[in-house]
Each structure stands twice: as C-alpha cells, then as structure tokens.
Amino acid sequence: MKSQTKIFLFKVGILAVPLMILLMSYVCLDPFKVLRKYDSYYKSGEPARVTLNQGYVSVETFLHNYPRYKYDSIIFGNSRSRFYPVSEWKKYIAVTECFHFDASGESLYGVVKKFEFLEKENIRLKNALIIMDSELLLQAVDNERYLNKQPPRLTLESSYSFHLKFLKAFFNGKFLISYLDLKIRGKYLPYMGETLSDFSFLYDPVINEVTFDFFEKMIEKNKDDYYLSRKDVFYVRDDVEKYSDPVIGEKQLKQIQYIAAQLEKQKTNYRIVISPLYNQKKLNPKDLEILYQIFGSDKVFDFSGKNELTSTIYNYYETSHYRPHVCKLILGLIYRGK
Amino acid sequence: MLFNSIEFLIFFLVVTTLYYLLPHRLRWLMLLVASCIFYMFFIPVYILILAVTIIIDYFAGIWIERSEGVQRKFYLIASIISTCLVLFIFKYFNFFNANFEKLAHLLHWNYPIGALNLILPIGLSFHTFQSLSYVIEVYRRKQKAELHFGIYSLYVMFYPQLVAGPIERPQNLLHQFYEEHFFDYQRVTDGLKLMAWGMFKKVVIADRLALFVSTVYDKPTEYQGVSLILATVFFAFQIYCDFSGYSDIAIGSAQVMGFKLMDNFNRPYFSKSVAEFWKRWHISLSTWFKDYLYISLGGNRVPLPRWYANLFITFLVSGLWHGANWTYIVWGALHGTYLVLGIVTADLRKKTVALVGLDGFPTVHKYARIGITFLLVTFAWIFFRAKNIHDAAYIVTHLFSGIPEYVMSVVNGTYDPEKGKFFPILLGHPKLELVMAIAGIVFMEFVHSIQRHGSIRHMLRDKPGFIRWSIYFMVVYGIIFFGMFGKTQFIYFQF
Numbered sequence: 001m002k003s004q005t006k007i008f009l010f011k012v013g014i015l016a017v018p019l020m021i022l023l024m025s026y027v028c029l030d031p032f033k034v035l036r037k038y039d040s041y042y043k044s045g046e047p048a049r050v051t052l053n054q055g056y057v058s059v060e061t062f063l064h065n066y067p068r069y070k071y072d073s074i075i076f077g078n079s080r081s082r083f084y085p086v087s088e089w090k091k092y093i094a095v096t097e098c099f100h101f102d103a104s105g106e107s108l109y110g111v112v113k114k115f116e117f118l119e120k121e122n123i124r125l126k127n128a129l130i131i132m133d134s135e136l137l138l139q140a141v142d143n144e145r146y147l148n149k150q151p152p153r154l155t156l157e158s159s160y161s162f163h164l165k166f167l168k169a170f171f172n173g174k175f176l177i178s179y180l181d182l183k184i185r186g187k188y189l190p191y192m193g194e195t196l197s198d199f200s201f202l203y204d205p206v207i208n209e210v211t212f213d214f215f216e217k218m219i220e221k222n223k224d225d226y227y228l229s230r231k232d233v234f235y236v237r238d239d240v241e242k243y244s245d246p247v248i249g250e251k252q253l254k255q256i257q258y259i260a261a262q263l264e265k266q267k268t269n270y271r272i273v274i275s276p277l278y279n280q281k282k283l284n285p286k287d288l289e290i291l292y293q294i295f296g297s298d299k300v301f302d303f304s305g306k307n308e309l310t311s312t313i314y315n316y317y318e319t320s321h322y323r324p325h326v327c328k329l330i331l332g333l334i335y336r337g338k
Numbered sequence: 339m340l341f342n343s344i345e346f347l348i349f350f351l352v353v354t355t356l357y358y359l360l361p362h363r364l365r366w367l368m369l370l371v372a373s374c375i376f377y378m379f380f381i382p383v384y385i386l387i388l389a390v391t392i393i394i395d396y397f398a399g400i401w402i403e404r405s406e407g408v409q410r411k412f413y414l415i416a417s418i419i420s421t422c423l424v425l426f427i428f429k430y431f432n433f434f435n436a437n438f439e440k441l442a443h444l445l446h447w448n449y450p451i452g453a454l455n456l457i458l459p460i461g462l463s464f465h466t467f468q469s470l471s472y473v474i475e476v477y478r479r480k481q482k483a484e485l486h487f488g489i490y491s492l493y494v495m496f497y498p499q500l501v502a503g504p505i506e507r508p509q510n511l512l513h514q515f516y517e518e519h520f521f522d523y524q525r526v527t528d529g530l531k532l533m534a535w536g537m538f539k540k541v542v543i544a545d546r547l548a549l550f551v552s553t554v555y556d557k558p559t560e561y562q563g564v565s566l567i568l569a570t571v572f573f574a575f576q577i578y579c580d581f582s583g584y585s586d587i588a589i590g591s592a593q594v595m596g597f598k599l600m601d602n603f604n605r606p607y608f609s610k611s612v613a614e615f616w617k618r619w620h621i622s623l624s625t626w627f628k629d630y631l632y633i634s635l636g637g638n639r640v641p642l643p644r645w646y647a648n649l650f651i652t653f654l655v656s657g658l659w660h661g662a663n664w665t666y667i668v669w670g671a672l673h674g675t676y677l678v679l680g681i682v683t684a685d686l687r688k689k690t691v692a693l694v695g696l697d698g699f700p701t702v703h704k705y706a707r708i709g710i711t712f713l714l715v716t717f718a719w720i721f722f723r724a725k726n727i728h729d730a731a732y733i734v735t736h737l738f739s740g741i742p743e744y745v746m747s748v749v750n751g752t753y754d755p756e757k758g759k760f761f762p763i764l765l766g767h768p769k770l771e772l773v774m775a776i777a778g779i780v781f782m783e784f785v786h787s788i789q790r791h792g793s794i795r796h797m798l799r800d801k802p803g804f805i806r807w808s809i810y811f812m813v814v815y816g817i818i819f820f821g822m823f824g825k826t827q828f829i830y831f832q833f
Contacts, residue, residue, distance in 0.1 A: 004523040
C-alpha cells in the first residue's frame with residue numbers, strides 16, 4: 001500500500017509541475033503588481049501592458065507618497081475623474097497637495113471606504129472633488145471583479161480573497177498565453193489586444209494622474225481620422241432626453257450621508273460633479289433631489305443629460321470617457337460659474 | 339462551499355488525507371464533522387434544521403422497526419409529514435400562499451396571510467428525499483433501522499452528495515460506512531479522473547454556455563428566432579454539463595475514499611424516447627419517484643386511464659420538486675404528457691415507421707428517434723429555464739420568428755453575427771467564447787460516443803503512457819486555463 005501511495009503522490013507531483021512553474025512565474029513576474037510595492041506602478045510614456053487594479057494602485061501610491069507630500073486635496077471618482085487635471089484644479093483652490101484617489105468602475109462603497117480610510121489615518125481634507133454618475137451611485141457594495149475590487153487596506157477584509165482573484169485572472173487562458181508570449185518574445189502582437197493594452201499614457205506618480213497624450217496627439221494630428229475610425233463606437237443617441245433609473249436606495253443614502261458628514265466635519269471645500277456621459281441620460285430627478293438635500297444645491301453640479309457638453313462626440317475619447325478640455329470647462333463652471 | 343472553488347479543493351485534500359491517516363473507527367466521526375463544516379459554509383444556523391430532521395427520522399426508523407400494524411404506519415406517516423413539512427415551509431409555502439392570495443383577490447376575499455421571509459436551506463430537497471427513502475425502506479422491511487446515530491447522521495449528511503445528490507438508498511450507502519477502505523491506487527485515480535471530468539464539464543462547458551443562455555433568458559423579449567433557439571439548445575447542454583458535472587465530482591470524491599455512489603446520468607441525450615431519457619437523466623431522482631410515488635399509486639398495474647394519470651401525476655410532482663414556480667409544474671406536466679402520448683401513439687408510430695420503410699434503415703431510424711427526443715426534451719427546457727410563464731410563452735411563440743429573413747441574409751452574405759439585424763448569435767460575447775462553447779459540446783459528445791463501448795477510465799488504462807498523460811494534462815490544464823471561475827453556483831443547488 002505504501003508503494004502505491006508513493007507512486008500516486010509521484011504522479012500527482014508530475015501533473016503539478018507545470019502548475020508550480022506557473023505559480024513561481026506569477027510570484028516572480030507579479031503581472032498585476034499586487035505582490036510587491038513599487039515606487040511607480042506605471043512607466044510614464046510607455047504602454048502599461050497589463051491592466052492594473054487602479055483602486056489598488058491609488059491606495060498604494062497614496063500611502064507611499066503621503067509621508068512626503070501630505071496630500072490635503074483629493075479627487076474621488078471612477079476612471080472619468082482621471083482626466084480632471086490637477087494643474088487646472090489648483091487654479092480654483094488654495095495651493096495644496098493634490099491627489100487622484102480614483103478607481104476603475106469606482107463604486108459609492110469604494111468612495112465611502114476611502115473616506116473611512118482618510119478618517120482612520122487622521123488626514124484632513126481641505127478640498128475635495130467628487131466625480132459621480134448613476135453607475136457610481138448605484139454600487140453600494142464592493143465589485144467582485146479583480147480589476148474593480150477594493151483593496152484590503154480600505155475594506156479591512158482578508159487579503160486572501162483579494163489576491164486569489166488576481167491569481168485566477170493570471171491563469172485565464174487568454175491572458176496567460178498573451179502575457180507569457182509577450183514576456184518571452186518581448187513583442188506586442190495584435191492578438192494580444194484582448195487582454196493586454198497597447199496604448200501609452202503619461203503618468204505622474206506623485207499626484208497619481210494619467211494623461212492620455214497618445215489619444216490627444218492622434219486627435220490633434222487628424223481629428224476626423226480618429227473619430228471616423230470609431231464611428232461604430234459612437235452609437236446614435238435618441239432625440240428624446242431620457243432619465244436614468246433612480247439608484248439611491250437605503251444603503252446608498254446612508255453612505256452618501258456619511259460622506260456628507262465627513263466633509264462637513266472637516267469643513268472641506270468641495271464640489272460634486274455629475275458627469276456629462278455620452279449616453280445623455282439625465283440623472284434621475286429623485287436622486288438629484290437627494291444629493292441637493294444632503295450636500296446643498298450650491299455644491300452639486302449636474303452635467304448629465306442633453307446639453308452642450310454631451311452633444312458633440314469630439315468631447316469624448318469613446319462613449320465612456322470625456323476629454324480633459326471638458327473637465328477644464330466643468331471646473332471653470334463649478335468654481336467660478338464660467 | 340461550491341465544488342468549483344479553491345476552498346473545496348483544500349477541503350477535499352484535507353478530508354481525504356485525514357480519512358486515510360485516521361484509524362477506521364474514527365473515520366465516520368471525521369466525515370460527519372467534515373460534512374457539518376461543509377454544510378455550514380452556506381448558512382451555518384440551518385444545520386439545526388438538518389439536525390431536527392435527522393433526529394426525527396432516526397427515531398422514526400427505530401420505532402417503525404419495533405412496531406407493527408397501525409402503530410408502524412403511524413410512525414411512518416408522522417415521519418413523512420414532519421420531513422415534508424420542513425420542505426413545504428421553506429420551499430413551497432410562499433408559492434402556494436401567493437397563489438391563494440391571487441385567488442382570494444379574484445373572489446374579492448380578504449387574505450391575511452403574508453409571505454415568509456426564509457432562505458431555502460441548501461440541498462433541502464435532496465436530503466429530504468434521502469431521509470424519506472430511509473424510513474420507507476425500513477417500513478417496507480427492506481432495510482434494518484440504523485441504531486448508530488452518528489452513522490445515520492452521516493448517511494443523511496455525507497458531504498459529497500449532501501447538497502445535490504445522487505439521492506442514495508440506505509441499502510447502498512449505509513453499510514459502506516462500516517466497511518474499512520484502504521488506499522487503492524486504481525480506485526483513487528479513477529475517482530480523481532471522474533472529478534476532473536466533472537469539473538471540466540462544469541467550469542469549461544456549462545459556465546461558458548451560461549453566458550449565452552443568461553443573456554437571452556434574462557431578457558427574452560429583446561430576442562427572437564435563432565437567438566432563442568441557440569440559447570435554448572445551449573441551456574440543454576448547460577444543465578446537463580452543470581448537473582452531471584456536479585454528480586461526477588460527488589461520485590468521484592466519494593470513490594477516492596472508497597465509497598460507491600450510484601450513477602446519476604447515462605448519456606441522456608442519446609435516448610431514443612422520453613421514457614428512456616428518464617432512465618438516463620437524474621437517475622437517482624427518477625428511480626425515487628418511480629419506487630415511492632409511481633408504484634405506490636399503482637404504477638402500470640391499473641386500468642389504462644389510471645396508468646396514464648399515475649404517470650402524469652408523478653411527473654407533475656417531479657416538476658414541483660424542482661421548484662416552486664408554475665414553470666416547473668408546466669415542465670413536469672410536459673414530460674408527463676410526452677410519456678402518456680408515447681404510450682398512446684406507440685402502435686401508430688410503429689406502423690408509420692414500417693409504412694415509410696424506416697425500419698429498413700435501423701441506424702437512420704435510431705438517430706431520428708434520438709433527434710426527436712432531444713427536440714422534445716429541449717423544448718421542455720424552455721419552461722425549466724424561463725423566469726416565469728410569461729417569458730416561457732414569449733420564447734415558445736417567437737422561436738421561429740424571422741427565420742426566413744435570417745436564412746436569406748445568411749445566403750446573401752449580409753448577415754453580421756455581431757450585429758445581426760435579426761438574431762445576434764454572439765449575443766454581445768466574444769466570438770472565441772461561442773467557438774469554445776460549441777467545441778466543448780462537440781468534445782463532450784465525442785467522449786460520450788466512446789463511452790458507448792465502456793468506461794473511458796478503464797479504456798485509458800490500456801493506452802500508452804503518453805496518450806494517457808496527454809489527456810490528463812489536457813483536462814486538468816483545460817480546467818485551469820479555460821474554466822470560467824466566477825462565483826457560478828451549480829443549477830441544481832437552487833432545488
């Protein structure tokens with residue numbers, strides 16, 4: 001019997017050899033940059049081949065830099081908030097240390113966790129800019145996708161399930177083949193486009209700001225070409241203005257009230273922007289009314305629905321993200337009414 | 339915990355290792371504790387419900403055995419009622435209550451009873467039936483009452499089959515807990531191969547098909563024609579891969595420890611009739627209903643109309659067992675109707691086959707029967723999967739909408755599968771997923787076609803090492819690289 005067990009364990013071992021090699025590769029290569037700390041999670045001007053959990057990057061970058069920079073002015077929100085340039089924001093607020101504390105597919109839950117984190121770290125917020133939309137407001141619980149899950153430092157949950165998601169993502173066939181091919185041959189090939197990205201961007205690790213200069217240069221070079229090649233992306237919108245479904249329920253209400261209480265407690269100079277999304281769906285009046293009641297109508301600025309900002313496709317990179325010049329316009333409007 | 343999770347992998351490794359390390363006299367205790375832990379991963383407090391039903395049926399078995407006549411019957415009925423009462427309260431109360439409320443409104447009556455806010459305990463339908471099987475077999479004197487409370491508890495709670503079967507008979511399972519099992523290389527590796535195959539079916543095929551099925555069945559009114567047909571056919575394979583995959587993991591994990599559970603599936607889509615389908619699909623449930631309901635009603639040893647009624651009632655109840663929704667009842671009724679019509683038209687069909695000369699082409703005839711049976715079963719799956727009767731009715735009435743236009747667009751080359759005017763077949767998912775889903779089905783049916791000649795695991799033993807190891811690597815790493823590892827539960831967990 002013992003020899004049977006030995007043979008069995010030996011054969012299981014053989015079967016597990018490729019798995020062990022891949023696990024070691026995962027640990028050594030750390031493709032999602034969640035196993036080790038980095039001074040900068042992106043290389044400015046170069047493509048970040050593997051999409052990282054931006055929420056994780058934001059938290060780790062904040063913690064890495066805070067001792068030196070002592071941030072006191074923060075931009076919160078999903079990826080749409082990334083294009084609000086800090087340099088532009090600083091024109092309207094007192095000279096401070098600013099930071100993009102964003103996450104991909106950010107949720108209301110995530111914004112609350114960030115506020116809780118700041119409270120726990122005794123970080124006083126002088127200025128805040130919160131970029132919202134109905135998608136953010138809807139999400140009162142954590143997103144379980146590996147790219148969107150809130151990091152354990154914010155949620156105070158076990159790191160095990162957080163890291164397990166990345167391990168599973170690494171072992172996804174499509175990703176693994178593309179990633180290992182790229183690592184081995186060092187060449188980016190078109191087939192990798194589904195799992196690895198090819199466009200570069202500028203990145204400032206101090207303020208955690210991304211600038212899509214790659215796309216801005218393309219648009220500047222030939223605007224028509226850029227938008228023509230994306231004509232299937234920019235779907236035709238209805239003539240009639242539509243409203244998003246009401247999303248603020250009991251859970252969301254408590255979370256919004258918490259955020260408001262924190263901002264009030266710290267006497268933060270803040271603004272809340274409802275993003276001018278391409279879908280031209282106006283934030284539901286019930287939700288807007290709740291936001292007005294809690295934050296005040298002088299603090300909440302609704303740019304959703306059919307308006308000058310959303311009418312032209314040239315204000316967007318694609319149907320999800322609007323361009324920095326729109327953000328600059330919005331900043332002018334919300335701070336100076338211009 | 340779900341079978342397709344890292345937690346279960348660790349659990350299985352720990353439990354199996356402990357099983358072989360512990361002396362035989364302690365193994366039942368370890369398995370019972372492990373099964374409790376396994377069950378409590380879902381909603382911990384619900385183990386109390388399981389404990390209550392175990393205690394009731396444990397004593398019922400002993401009292402039934404020690405009694406005679408009316409008293410014996412009384413204990414049986416009391417046990418059945420108490421076990422079914424738990425099932426009724428958690429699973430069916432709200433359904434019947436809602437329907438009575440609708441009826442009351444129709445009749446303008448006041449209806450004061452509100453709904454219960456209860457979550458269905460996992461595996462309730464399965465272990466309830468397993469407990470019922472025990473008391474009935476003791477009553478029928480085909481099984482001696484189990485005096486060891488721990489062993490009886492383990493019979494009900496044995497973790498591989500606790501939450502979704504196979505529903506075991508006491509004659510098959512109880513005695514196995516007393517037998518000492520030694521590590522046997524062949525048996526253990528066969529069990530692991532079965533588990534791997536089950537996992538492959540679940541995470542590579544079933545969960546991939548679920549992408550397409552859910553897209554359509556969550557909002558069926560946004561689709562018609564080919565999209566509905568594709569989603570329905572995919573569901574037929576999804577539910578098979580999901581449920582048989584689970585059963586394979588359950589049977590395989592038990593086999594690793596030396597326990598033999600009953601087979602639950604036998605290539606059901608190769609059935610040549612609906613009657614045969616029910617001898618190959620969810621065998622443990624269909625035999626349960628046959629032995630304890632159909633035969634108790636009189637089976638086929640009654641006048642013809644009564645026989646048909648017995649069949650219909652059995653399948654109606656089977657439909658209701660699957661879920662508290664009219665869709666499941668309709669699904670069960672459909673199968674009952676198929677079986678009755680199958681009997682009624684048997685002679686006519688035989689004559690028709692002879693008339694068209696199909697009996698001269700047995701292979702063609704066989705595959706025609708398989709094809710028709712598959713179509714009938716797949717049609718019934720519409721009701722099983724649809725969220726409600728309205729959705730099911732929409733799907734049924736729009737299955738062939740726009741087909742001629744679709745065919746013309748394909749012939750003309752104007753059809754775009756991504757943005758097909760009539761029927762997007764990609765349904766918003768990458769082409770690769772569709773290709774992999776179809777490839778998975780083809781591969782699985784290829785394996786099934788080989789299984790006609792015997793167990794693949796036995797056949798593999800005779801093959802050269804490089805062939806065997808290629809297959810092992812392909813299956814295991816296919817699971818790792820191409821498995822859809824979201825939090826997708828097994829379909830039959832909801833029952």
